[in-house]
Amino acid sequence: MGQQSRLEEILKAGSLEEILGTAVPYPKEIELKGELTRDMIEELSRIKNEPDWMLRHRLKALELFQKLPMPKWVVGVEELDLENLTLYSKPEIGNEVKDWDDLPENIRRTFERLNIPEIEKKFLSGLTAVFDSESVYSNLKAEFEKMGIIMLPMEEAVQKYPDLVKKYFGRVFPAGEHKFSALHHALWSGGVFVYVPKGVRIPFPVEAFFVIGSALEGQFEHTLLVADEGSYIHFIEGCSAPMYKGFSFHDGMVEIYAHKNATVKFTTIQNWSRNVINFNNKRAIIEENAYVEWIEGSIGSQITYTYPSSVLKGEGARTAQYVVSLSNGPFMKDTGAKTWHLAPNTSSKIVSKSISANGGINIYRGLVRILKGARNSTATVSCDSLILDEESKAYTYPHNQSDEPTASIIHEATTGKLGEDKLFYMNSRGISEEEAKSLIVLGFISEILEGLPFEYVEVLKKVIELEFSEVGGVG
Amino acid sequence: MLMLKVENLHVKVADKEILKGVDFELASGELHVVMGPNGSGKSTLALTIAGHPRYVVTEGRILFEGKDITYAKPEERAKKGIFLSFQHPVEVEGVKVINFLQRTLKNLRGIDEVEAYDMIFKAVEDLGFDSSILSRELNVGFSGGERKKLEMLQAYLVKPKLLILDEPDSGVDVDSLKVIAGVIAKLHSEGTAILLITHYGRILEYLNPQRVHVLKEGKLVVSGGMELVKLIEEKGFAAVEENGTAVKA
Numbered sequence A: 001m002g003q004q005s006r007l008e009e010i011l012k013a014g015s016l017e018e019i020l021g022t023a024v025p026y027p028k029e030i031e032l033k034g035e036l037t038r039d040m041i042e043e044l045s046r047i048k049n050e051p052d053w054m055l056r057h058r059l060k061a062l063e064l065f066q067k068l069p070m071p072k073w074v075v076g077v078e079e080l081d082l083e084n085l086t087l088y089s090k091p092e093i094g095n096e097v098k099d100w101d102d103l104p105e106n107i108r109r110t111f112e113r114l115n116i117p118e119i120e121k122k123f124l125s126g127l128t129a130v131f132d133s134e135s136v137y138s139n140l141k142a143e144f145e146k147m148g149i150i151m152l153p154m155e156e157a158v159q160k161y162p163d164l165v166k167k168y169f170g171r172v173f174p175a176g177e178h179k180f181s182a183l184h185h186a187l188w189s190g191g192v193f194v195y196v197p198k199g200v201r202i203p204f205p206v207e208a209f210f211v212i213g214s215a216l217e218g219q220f221e222h223t224l225l226v227a228d229e230g231s232y233i234h235f236i237e238g239c240s241a242p243m244y245k246g247f248s249f250h251d252g253m254v255e256i257y258a259h260k261n262a263t264v265k266f267t268t269i270q271n272w273s274r275n276v277i278n279f280n281n282k283r284a285i286i287e288e289n290a291y292v293e294w295i296e297g298s299i300g301s302q303i304t305y306t307y308p309s310s311v312l313k314g315e316g317a318r319t320a321q322y323v324v325s326l327s328n329g330p331f332m333k334d335t336g337a338k339t340w341h342l343a344p345n346t347s348s349k350i351v352s353k354s355i356s357a358n359g360g361i362n363i364y365r366g367l368v369r370i371l372k373g374a375r376n377s378t379a380t381v382s383c384d385s386l387i388l389d390e391e392s393k394a395y396t397y398p399h400n401q402s403d404e405p406t407a408s409i410i411h412e413a414t415t416g417k418l419g420e421d422k423l424f425y426m427n428s429r430g431i432s433e434e435e436a437k438s439l440i441v442l443g444f445i446s447e448i449l450e451g452l453p454f455e456y457v458e459v460l461k462k463v464i465e466l467e468f469s470e471v472g473g474v475g
Numbered sequence B: 001m002l003m004l005k006v007e008n009l010h011v012k013v014a015d016k017e018i019l020k021g022v023d024f025e026l027a028s029g030e031l032h033v034v035m036g037p038n039g040s041g042k043s044t045l046a047l048t049i050a051g052h053p054r055y056v057v058t059e060g061r062i063l064f065e066g067k068d069i070t071y072a073k074p075e076e077r078a079k080k081g082i083f084l085s086f087q088h089p090v091e092v093e094g095v096k097v098i099n100f101l102q103r104t105l106k107n108l109r110g111i112d113e114v115e116a117y118d119m120i121f122k123a124v125e126d127l128g129f130d131s132s133i134l135s136r137e138l139n140v141g142f143s144g145g146e147r148k149k150l151e152m153l154q155a156y157l158v159k160p161k162l163l164i165l166d167e168p169d170s171g172v173d174v175d176s177l178k179v180i181a182g183v184i185a186k187l188h189s190e191g192t193a194i195l196l197i198t199h200y201g202r203i204l205e206y207l208n209p210q211r212v213h214v215l216k217e218g219k220l221v222v223s224g225g226m227e228l229v230k231l232i233e234e235k236g237f238a239a240v241e242e243n244g245t246a247v248k249a
Helices: A003-012 A016-020 A038-047 A052-067 A105-113 A116-123 A142-146 A154-160 A162-168 A179-187 A420-427 A433-444 A454-467 B042-050 B074-080 B097-109 B113-126 B131-135 B144-158 B174-189 B202-206 B227-235 B237-247
Strands: A028-033 A086-091 A126-131 A134-140 A150-153 A192-196 A206-211 A222-227 A232-240 A248-258 A263-271 A276-286 A291-298 A303-306 A309-312 A318-328 A332-341 A347-357 A361-370 A378-387 A393-402 A408-417 B002-013 B016-027 B031-035 B055-064 B082-085 B162-166 B193-198 B211-216 B219-224
Touching: A003 A454, A016 A454, A028 A038, A038 A052, A038 A086, A038 A179, A052 A179, A086 A134, A105 A116, A105 A126, A105 A206, A116 A126, A116 A206, A116 A454, A126 A150, A134 A142, A134 A150, A134 A154, A150 A154, A154 A162, A154 A192, A154 A222, A162 A222, A179 A248, A179 A276, A192 A232, A222 A232, A222 A263, A248 A263, A248 A291, A263 A276, A263 A303, A263 A454, A276 A291, A276 A318, A291 A303, A291 A332, A309 A318, A309 A347, A318 A332, A318 A361, A318 A454, A332 A347, A347 A361, A347 A393, A347 A433, A361 A378, A378 A393, A378 A433, A393 A408, A420 A433, A420 B074, A433 A454, A433 B097, B002 B042, B002 B193, B016 B042, B016 B055, B016 B193, B016 B219, B031 B042, B031 B227, B042 B055, B042 B074, B042 B082, B042 B162, B042 B193, B074 B082, B074 B097, B082 B144, B097 B113, B097 B131, B097 B144, B113 B131, B113 B144, B131 B144, B144 B174, B162 B174, B174 B193, B174 B202, B193 B202, B211 B227, B211 B237, B219 B227, B219 B237, B227 B237
Parallel strands: A126 A206, A192 A222, A206 A232, A222 A248, A232 A263, A248 A276, A263 A291, A276 A303, A276 A309, A291 A318, A303 A332, A309 A332, A318 A347, A332 A361, A347 A378, A361 A393, A378 A408, B031 B193, B031 B211, B082 B162, B162 B193
Antiparallel strands: A028 A086, A126 A134, A150 A192, B002 B016, B002 B055, B211 B219
16 A cells, blocks of 8 residues: 555645545445434434433433524525435444454545555554544554553443543533534534543644545534643644535534643644535633643635634643634635633633635634633734735634733734735746745744644645645635 | 847836837846936836736837747746846745745756755855845845845856846945945856846946946936946936937947
C-alpha cells in the first residue's frame, strides 16, 4: 500500500478531489432513516445494546428536540430535511478489528488516502477512526494503556465504564442547550471516550478521525475527554468526506472536563467535502489552574457552525481559543468562540482569523462573559478578517460583557483586503494570482500553524494551495 | 540587440489619458534615464511596461526582445526578464520576506527552495544588509530606505534582462543611495539593461547613462546625453522645453 510515500503523494496531488476521493457505494449493515420517533431512538439504543440510563438520556433529549424552537441564528440550512437523512448508518465490517487490515477495503482505503495509518504509526499515542455512525477502528499504543489511560469508542466506554461516563456525559454540554444539542444527544453514535489519570502526561497526540462515506447521512459522533488532575493530553480531531452529490449533516459534540492543574489541547482540522452541513457543539469545563487550548480549523463544508467554548470554573483557570475559518467559494462559516469567566484570576484569549474568497462568507460570533466575583480576570479577543476579492464578505459580531469591575476585556479587530496593488506587486515577481493568494493565506494563519505537528502543517499547506489553484476549489 | 521598443504608447488610468504617444528604444546592456517633473507620467510608463492592470494601453505597443507584450500578464513579463523596482513597494501582511524571495527565485529562475535559501543569505551579505529583514513581513513597517533596499536585493537575486527603476533615489539617505547605485552599477556591468526613472539627478553621480529622456505631460519631449541632466539641474524642467528642439536628437 506504499505507506511511506503517501505524504508525498498527497503533496503532489493536483486537486482536492485527489485527496478526498469520490464516493463509492459500499455495503451497510444497518440504516435508520425517516421520521425521528421514539421507536427509532429505542431501536438505535437496542442495536447498541445500551444500558437503560443511556436510553432514558436519549429519550429525554428527543423530547427536548421536539419542544425546542429552531434557533434564530441558524440561516442557510433550508436544505436540511431530517426525514430525508439516514440518521444512523452502520457500515458492514467484521466483528474484530485489531488492525487496519481487518477493515473492509473501501473503508481502509478511505483512511489510507488521507494518510491516517501512517500518521498513527509515526506521530500518535492513539487513534480512533469513525466511519459514518460507528467507530470502526480504535487503538491506543500498549505503553499508554499501561499508564492507565483509557481510549475507547464511546459505546464501549458506556458498557465498560458506566460510572465514569455517567459522571460527565451530557454534563458539560447538556441536551437542552438548543435544538441541535438535543438532536445530538438523542441520536449520538460513534466517537471516542478518553480518560487521562491523575498526573499522567501523554507525550504524543491522540487523534480521532471522522469520515462521512456517502450523501444524505447524518453523523452525530460524541467525544468525551476527561483530564484528571495534573494530566496532559493533546487531542487532534480530523474530519473528511469524499465528494458526493447531495448533502450530509454533521452534528457532533465534544465535551472536555479539565480537572485541577490539567492541560488539554484540542485541535480540529475540518475538511469536509463542500456539501456537508456541519454543526459542532464543543465545550470545556476548566477547573482550578487548568488550561484548555482549542484550535478550530474549518476549511471544508458547505456551512459550518462552530464555537468552541470554555467555562473557566476554577480559580486561575486559563483558556486559549484559536479559530481559523476559510470560506472559498459559495460557502459560509459561522464560527467563533465563547468564554465564561466564573472564578477569580481566570484568563482567556480568543484569536480568530477568517479568510473569505470567491464569494465566501465568514461570520465571527463571539461571547466573552466575566461574571461578578471573577476578580482580576482578563480576556483578550482579536479578530482578523482577510478578504481576497470583491464578492467575498466577513462580518464580526462580538459580544463582550464584564460584570466585575476588577476584570478587563480587550478587543481588537482588523480587516485586510487583497487589493490590486498588492496582487500586482506579487505578480510582477512572477507569482500568479493563485499562488499569491495561497502565500498570503498561509502567512495570515502562520501563527496558528506553528502550533501543529509538521505532517499536519504540510498537508494543510497543500490543501490551501489546491484551494487557490487554477483548477479551483471543489465547488 | 534591441531589447525594449515602445511605440506610440497611449495609456489611460481611470479614463484619464496620462501617456500621450511615447516612443523610445533601449538596446540590451544600455542604461537609459527618464526624467521629468511630477505628474509627467514617469511612474505610469514604468507600471505600464511591467503590466499593471490599472494602466490601460489605448494605442501603440510595447515590444520586448521583438515580441509584443502590450497585453501580456505581469507574471509573464517577469518571466521574460522584466523587473520593476517599485517607487512605493506595498506592504503584504503575513508573507515573510524569505518565503517571498524563495518563491520569486523559484518562479523567475527555477531555483529550488534550499538553494534559494543559501543564495538569499549570501546576497544579503554581499550587499551589506541586515539579515533580520528576511524574517519580517514583506515591507510591513519598513522605512522608505528599507523598502528600496529590499527592491535592490530582489533585483540583485533575480538578475533580470531589463531592470526598470522607479525613483530608486527618492526618500533615501546618502548612504543608502550609494548602496542602491552600487547594485544598479553592478547589475549593469553584468549585462542587465536599465531604465532608470528619476526626479533628481543625484543618483546619476554614481552611474553612466547612455541616454537621457525627458518626459513632460505624457510625451518624451527631448532625448539626449548627460548634458540634459546638467541643464535640468541648473535651470529646471522649464528650460528643457525652451531648449527642447535644440538638443533633441
